[in-house]
Amino acid sequence: MRTLLILNDAPYGSERTYNGARLAGALAKQPGSEVKVFLIGDAAAAAHTKQKVPTGFYNLEVMLGSVVNRGGVIGVCGTCMDARGVGVDDLIAGAHRSSLDELAQWTAWADKVLVF
Secondary structure, three states: OEEEEEEOOOOOOOOHHHHHHHHHHHHHHOOOOEEEEEEOHHHHHHHEOOOOOOOOOOOHHHHHHHHHHOOOEEEEEHHHHHHOOOOHHHEOOOEEEEOHHHHHHHHHHOOEEEEO
């Protein structure tokens, strides 16, 4: 199954991006599953490296990294990165600067599209 998750909310404050990342990680563990995650709007900050969160609190850098480690792909809206001052060198390993054109391609590719 090919699944695309589109995450919109800021990485912290709301649990929507957290829950989308949790689901992406669970799907990436499934045999035969292909997962792509597109971060748009405030979710673009979720792929920022060197996140510092309180002990015991979830860390989206780690969560998205585990999706990548299981073969998942993370795309980050380039326009959204620019608006938030996030550079390519600020992205976690395995994430890349993306575009709405790539999101359109991924949407056509996917069997299921989930939006958080």
